[in-house]
Amino acid sequence: MRSAEDLGASHGRRLQRGVLEDGREVFVKIGAASEVFASEAAGLRWLGEVADVPEVVEAGPDRLVLSWVPAEPPSAAAAERFGRSLARLHRAGAPGFGAPWPGFIATLPMDNTPAGDWPAFYASRRVLPFLRMARLPAADVALVERAVERFAEVAGPVEPPARIHGDLWSGNVLWSGGSGVLIDPAAHGGHRETDLAMLDLFGLPYLDRVLGAYREEWPPADGWRERVPLHQLHPLLVHVVLFGGAYRDGLMNAVRRVLAL
Structure with missing residues (x-):
């Protein structure tokens, strides 16, 4: 990863906003949560067959890397x-x-x-x-x-x-x-x-x-x-x-x- 910005923590996992070597922005969850990350990745891929979800870039034993979703105000x-x-x-x-x-x-x-x-x-x-x-x-x-x-x-x-x-x-x-x-x-x-x-x-x-x-x-x-x-x-x-x-x-x-x- 080219760079990473700490975003705090949630449910015991560190959260980061990162930039990959190829320039893609990503959202990263880090922690010893392999089953949780694998479950979330499977669910995102399944929902993503139909709905808008972040792309699963990597789902490993200690991290989940997703495409960054730029937020905007609701309307x-x-x-x-x-x-x-x-x-x-x-x-x-x-x-x-x-x-x-x-x-x-x-x-x-x-x-x-x-x-x-x-x-x-x-x-x-x-x-x-x-x-x-x-x-x-x-x-x-x-x-x-x-x-x-x-x-x-x-x-x-x-x-x-x-x-x-x-x-x-x-x-x-x-x-x-x-x-x-x-x-x-x-x-x-x-x-x-x-x-x-x-x-x-x-x-x-x-x-x-x-x-x-x-x-x-x-x-x-x-x-x-x-x-x-x-x-x-x-x-x-x-x-x-x-x-x-x-x-x-x-x-x-x-x-x-x-x-x-």
């Missing part, structure tokens, strides 16, 4: 292009619910072993494993388990596996080139409402424009907004595991809303 027009692009990504589909690579969200491992249907996958591969890690009071655990028992009943119309980002909060959408570029995926075959619910959880500039364009390209099934809390259970549990009880109230509010469906 209504970019949000609409992103909404249509996200719908096309989801519609590209997946072989099943899961993925052939190990999953990670932040530094936490996720089981991507395929399951026969989405409610079973979501319960056994996403919600219950993180519930066991969350160290919640017994009464909270029991309430979450009651919600899990209702997944098949409240999941809405059966849909084929979608090709989803899997961790689609606003920080993982870079505005560049007049649209949104996807970064840091937890990509797998899942339910498309999961990505929409994640955008809703933490907000996104011009989210109404994103969703409006998405609906024009591929309308979600009726009742999807009522199912948003169902799809937010997993990311809220992740935040409880990573950051503690500050997210407990949000989680339990979502659980009660699922039980009320």
Whole structure:
């Protein structure tokens, strides 16, 4: 590498902006995270068959090198292009619910072993494993388990596996080139409402424009907004595991809303 600029750290990994010998600008993550880097690279390549993502330049045992994405301010027009692009990504589909690579969200491992249907996958591969890690009071655990028992009943119309980002909060959408570029995926075959619910959880500039364009390209099934809390259970549990009880109230509010469906 010709030069490198330190950008700080995230989840225990050093971040750099670098220039390669051939003049290309790159974004570099450095750390002993070979499985995490391999998973991220696999997800980016898979999503990149359909959507705008950084190019994977190198995925090694101690570093992940991606093409540099120049950021720009979001706009209504970019949000609409992103909404249509996200719908096309989801519609590209997946072989099943899961993925052939190990999953990670932040530094936490996720089981991507395929399951026969989405409610079973979501319960056994996403919600219950993180519930066991969350160290919640017994009464909270029991309430979450009651919600899990209702997944098949409240999941809405059966849909084929979608090709989803899997961790689609606003920080993982870079505005560049007049649209949104996807970064840091937890990509797998899942339910498309999961990505929409994640955008809703933490907000996104011009989210109404994103969703409006998405609906024009591929309308979600009726009742999807009522199912948003169902799809937010997993990311809220992740935040409880990573950051503690500050997210407990949000989680339990979502659980009660699922039980009320």
